[in-house]
Amino acid sequence: MFILWNTMSVNKLFIPEEDFEVLLENIRLIFQVLIWPIVITGLISNAAVLVRIILAPGGKFSMLKPFYRCALLSFAISDLMLLISSGSNTLTTVSQRTTLLWKLPDWSCSAVPFFQTVAIFIGSLTLAGIAIDRYRALTPRYPPDDGHKWPYAILFNMLIWLIAMAASYPILGMYEIDSLIVIRPDSTVYEGRICSTNQAHAALVYTALFVTIFIPLALIFVTVHVLLALNIWRRQEQSNKSQLSSGNDSQSTEFSTGQVSSNAQRRKTPHPQRCMTSNHIRRKKRTVNVILVLIFVFLVGRLPVWIFLVYKLHTKLSGTLWPHLQVVFTALTFVNAALDPFLYAFLCEALSLLTFLQTCTTKKQADVTRYNDERKVVVDVNPAIVPRGPYSF
Numbered sequence: 001m002f003i004l005w006n007t008m009s010v011n012k013l014f015i016p017e018e019d020f021e022v023l024l025e026n027i028r029l030i031f032q033v034l035i036w037p038i039v040i041t042g043l044i045s046n047a048a049v050l051v052r053i054i055l056a057p058g059g060k061f062s063m064l065k066p067f068y069r070c071a072l073l074s075f076a077i078s079d080l081m082l083l084i085s086s087g088s089n090t091l092t093t094v095s096q097r098t099t100l101l102w103k104l105p106d107w108s109c110s111a112v113p114f115f116q117t118v119a120i121f122i123g124s125l126t127l128a129g130i131a132i133d134r135y136r137a138l139t140p141r142y143p144p145d146d147g148h149k150w151p152y153a154i155l156f157n158m159l160i161w162l163i164a165m166a167a168s169y170p171i172l173g174m175y176e177i178d179s180l181i182v183i184r185p186d187s188t189v190y191e192g193r194i195c196s197t198n199q200a201h202a203a204l205v206y207t208a209l210f211v212t213i214f215i216p217l218a219l220i221f222v223t224v225h226v227l228l229a230l231n232i233w234r235r236q237e238q239s240n241k242s243q244l245s246s247g248n249d250s251q252s253t254e255f256s257t258g259q260v261s262s263n264a265q266r267r268k269t270p271h272p273q274r275c276m277t278s279n280h281i282r283r284k285k286r287t288v289n290v291i292l293v294l295i296f297v298f299l300v301g302r303l304p305v306w307i308f309l310v311y312k313l314h315t316k317l318s319g320t321l322w323p324h325l326q327v328v329f330t331a332l333t334f335v336n337a338a339l340d341p342f343l344y345a346f347l348c349e350a351l352s353l354l355t356f357l358q359t360c361t362t363k364k365q366a367d368v369t370r371y372n373d374e375r376k377v378v379v380d381v382n383p384a385i386v387p388r389g390p391y392s393f
Helices: 025-055 059-063 066-094 108-138 150-171 199-257 260-268 272-314 321-345 347-373
Strands: 014-016 176-183 189-196
Touching: 025 066, 025 321, 066 108, 066 150, 066 321, 108 150, 108 176, 108 199, 108 272, 108 321, 150 199, 199 272, 272 321, 272 347, 321 347
Parallel strands: 014 176
Antiparallel strands: 176 189
16 A cells, blocks of 8 residues: 555566666665664654553553553554555565565565555554544533443444444455566566456555545544643633632732732742642643644655555656655654654653753753852743543543
């Protein structure tokens, strides 16, 4: 799906070797240097999610609702499927000079596009379900909802897998191996293989999947997260207004007592309630920023490769620019799969690490300022404020 350029039909048996060399040598090396760490990081991080949920379910994961735990499990498996299938194909492709020749086993020519599509659909369906469930969790319910139980969560994820495999079934067997004779520059020959398909049929299938499944899921994901961010932002504004009103009432009371010295002393000591309110506001701002990052990563990591695939199948592309672009868009899907565990399973740990690095930078800058100004500077270091989980914005 993502790296199969060979939609041509083989009309001649003898083809020069240079016709299969579409990636520049230096660019291939750059792609290998960039893609290998991304794929390895994605495999390790998604495997860590499986280990954390299945083998060591204690800690903060035990406090998550069954629906979210099952969704994380399904999401990690789909990302692993994508990284293994598409990663092996892409890395094999960019590591060889004759890029268009198929080096994997014959059965993988049909299996790789199928597994890639299944993984993409499972991930998109799971993210749409998580987004809707998060919005439902934020909406007040009377009486309170205890959340989805394990049978419902397992049934929902099984349904996601069945839908994804059924939708991707037309791709299974759509690609096939063609053999041909490749002519080297020294006029010697050898047998080569390409993974090819009927371009008109592939264009019809992928366009139908893109329009009927991926686009609606992307719209659901973006729309629900935008509504979620707006809901949190409105609550933040209401909290700001309440804090301002409370502050005005407090000032009126202080002036009515006439105790100026006591008021000055109280101003020097921060009020605990005000600190808690300020931390709560910062947490909400942080949550809104995280939601915007989720939307950005989803669109950048999943949308370009689909658009390019549909465009490529409906037009006849020539030149070396398009294969390079396809590898770039494929690498974006790997980045997305590598970031998913840190955005959904280990979000608190990732934000705590970022806050720690920011704190270290702030302290270093404060030390330089104290040294240059030769005076004591009080540095206000904010604690690590992170969202408290998917159901406690």
